[in-house]
Amino acid sequence: MAIFKKKSDADVSLVLPEHIGIIMDGNGRWAKKRFLPRSAGHRAGAKVFRTITRYCSDIGVKYLTVYAFSTENWRRPNDEVSALMGLFKEYLEEALRDFKDDSIVVRFIGDKSQFDDELVKLMVENEEESKNRDGMVLNIAMNYGSRDEIIRAVKAVSEDVKDGRIDIGAIDEKYFSSKLYTAGQPDPDLIIRPSGEYRISNFMLWQSAYTEFVIMNKLWPDFTTEDLDEAIKLFNSRNRRFGGV
Numbered sequence: 082m083a084i085f086k087k088k089s090d091a092d093v094s095l096v097l098p099e100h101i102g103i104i105m106d107g108n109g110r111w112a113k114k115r116f117l118p119r120s121a122g123h124r125a126g127a128k129v130f131r132t133i134t135r136y137c138s139d140i141g142v143k144y145l146t147v148y149a150f151s152t153e154n155w156r157r158p159n160d161e162v163s164a165l166m167g168l169f170k171e172y173l174e175e176a177l178r179d180f181k182d183d184s185i186v187v188r189f190i191g192d193k194s195q196f197d198d199e200l201v202k203l204m205v206e207n208e209e210e211s212k213n214r215d216g217m218v219l220n221i222a223m224n225y226g227s228r229d230e231i232i233r234a235v236k237a238v239s240e241d242v243k244d245g246r247i248d249i250g251a252i253d254e255k256y257f258s259s260k261l262y263t264a265g266q267p268d269p270d271l272i273i274r275p276s277g278e279y280r281i282s283n284f285m286l287w288q289s290a291y292t293e294f295v296i297m298n299k300l301w302p303d304f305t306t307e308d309l310d311e312a313i314k315l316f317n318s319r320n321r322r323f324g325g326v
């Protein structure tokens with residue numbers, strides 16, 4: 082892990098989490114408080130996503146995973162789902178291209194097949210265009226559900242056993258992890274959930290076995306770079322034992 086020296090305060094040196102996960106929660110409540118449609122909350126949340134992604138890349142985070150749309154979010158009213166899809170398209174066309182200057186590698190984790198062709202094309206283009214960059218890896222979890230991810234991994238491992246590529250006895254945690262969307266990436270060190278909810282909501286269940294959680298009483302559209310600093314400070318105050326003593 083790198084040592085994080087806060088730009089504004091050279092005396093503060095902290096261990097920087099290599100991989101941060103964020104459950105971007107609270108957009109709806111933010112909008113409701115302002116008598117705005119929920120879609121306005123998502124739009125404000127998307128702006129914050131852009132700011133926080135840039136900031137993470139600037140301070141040297143190696144992997145950032147943001148939860149943008151879960152396998153369960155399709156149950157929301159049609160107008161909210163279409164507003165979100167519109168927002169994703171807009172961002173994939175503009176903001177993500179900007180990440181080029183920061184050398185950010187964009188990856189999507191989740192099942193792309195349920196999105197419309199235009200969105201899938203944009204997702205694939207973003208992945209292709211950014212894959213040879215050398216900066217932070219940004220995983221955008223879209224139509225992502227951790228249980229779904231685990232079932233897919235179980236199926237992939239079963240195929241390998243059936244076709245004789247591996248013996249059942251040789252299946253271990255490393256092999257299983259290689260079948261997840263996050264194959265080859267370190268597990269998240271820190272997961273941040275704004276909006277004060279104490280839930281994991283089907284996010285990185287396998288990968289978060291030893292992750293430190295920070296719940297913050299801020300709605301995502303109000304989340305700032307100072308809040309991220311605060312979460313990193315709280316992470317530094319934890320004594321991570323990974324099951325040892």
Ligand code: FPP
Nearest residue numbers: 105106107108109110126127130149169172
């Ligand atoms: C959860 O808040 C948030 C979402 C389901 C959508 C998150 C999406 C964004 C922030 C847009 C990001 C854009 C890109 C391109 C990645 P909620 O609606 O459940 O809030 P609530 O709990 O207050 O109702």
